[in-house]
Amino acid sequence: MRVHVFLDFDGTISVNDIGDELISTFGSFEPLHRLLLDRQITVAEYYRRAAASFTHDALPETVSAFALTQHLDPGIGPLVEWCRANNVPVTVVSDGFDVYIQPLLTEAGVIDEVAIHSNHLRYEGGSWIPSFPAASESCSCFCASCKRNVVLSRIADDDVVVYVGDGLSDTCAVRFADVVFAKGTLAASCREEGIPHHTYRSLTEVLIILQRRHAENDFPRRRQAVLARKRAFESE
Numbered sequence: 001m002r003v004h005v006f007l008d009f010d011g012t013i014s015v016n017d018i019g020d021e022l023i024s025t026f027g028s029f030e031p032l033h034r035l036l037l038d039r040q041i042t043v044a045e046y047y048r049r050a051a052a053s054f055t056h057d058a059l060p061e062t063v064s065a066f067a068l069t070q071h072l073d074p075g076i077g078p079l080v081e082w083c084r085a086n087n088v089p090v091t092v093v094s095d096g097f098d099v100y101i102q103p104l105l106t107e108a109g110v111i112d113e114v115a116i117h118s119n120h121l122r123y124e125g126g127s128w129i130p131s132f133p134a135a136s137e138s139c140s141c142f143c144a145s146c147k148r149n150v151v152l153s154r155i156a157d158d159d160v161v162v163y164v165g166d167g168l169s170d171t172c173a174v175r176f177a178d179v180v181f182a183k184g185t186l187a188a189s190c191r192e193e194g195i196p197h198h199t200y201r202s203l204t205e206v207l208i209i210l211q212r213r214h215a216e217n218d219f220p221r222r223r224q225a226v227l228a229r230k231r232a233f234e235s236e
């Protein structure tokens with residue numbers, strides 16, 4: 001049995017939703033975001049149209065410089081360090097973009113200690129093109145990248161899945177997680193679906209709870225999550 005920690009990025013590791021900040025800084029956020037919230041367009045479509053709206057001053061170096069103006073939860077360093085010291089793999093699962101995740105995790109000094117699964121945004125011939133390597137047809141979630149599939153692909157049968165998130169893009173993955181940390185709309189959807197979870201405000205709180213559970217060897221697998229994983233494996 002191995003404990004594996006999965007972390008959402010926007011609003012979980014980062015203070016703000018940097019994807020939204022990126023789009024409102026370099027492109028047109030509205031009315032696209034409204035269409036997304038009303039489910040008139042998918043997340044992938046939202047990202048394609050948003051990237052197409054980026055202005056000419058959105059050069060790669062400008063975008064990297066913008067990324068570094070954003071703030072991370074100061075608990076990320078200690079959390080990743082504790083996981084490394086205790087042999088707990090950490091995977092960042094994001095429906096956002098590598099262009100800001102990479103520089104920020106590098107600056108936080110944790111880039112070499114985590115695996116990162118996110119969407120890509122590349123600059124080509126003067127335009128920004130998003131791509132979605134974890135797009136899934138086997139899951140009915142609304143996201144561009146399906147976090148459920150990343151979780152399933154990275155764990156062994158008897159692993160314990162710890163998931164930390166805050167939003168809509170995490171709702172499909174937490175159904176497959178044994179220990180859930182939720183805030184924001186994710187906490188609301190966990191309550192609605194009856195998924196037991198710790199509510200948290202900061203990654204420092206997450207670390208304190210993980211340390212306590214680790215000391216007490218208290219990482220039980222959640223029956224509903226084990227069944228959901230089994231069903232997903234069988235239907236793949």
Ligand SMILES: [Mg+2]
Nearest residue numbers: 008010011167
């Ligand atoms: Mg988030």
Ligand SMILES: [Zn+2]
Nearest residue numbers: 139141146172
């Ligand atoms: Zn999904």
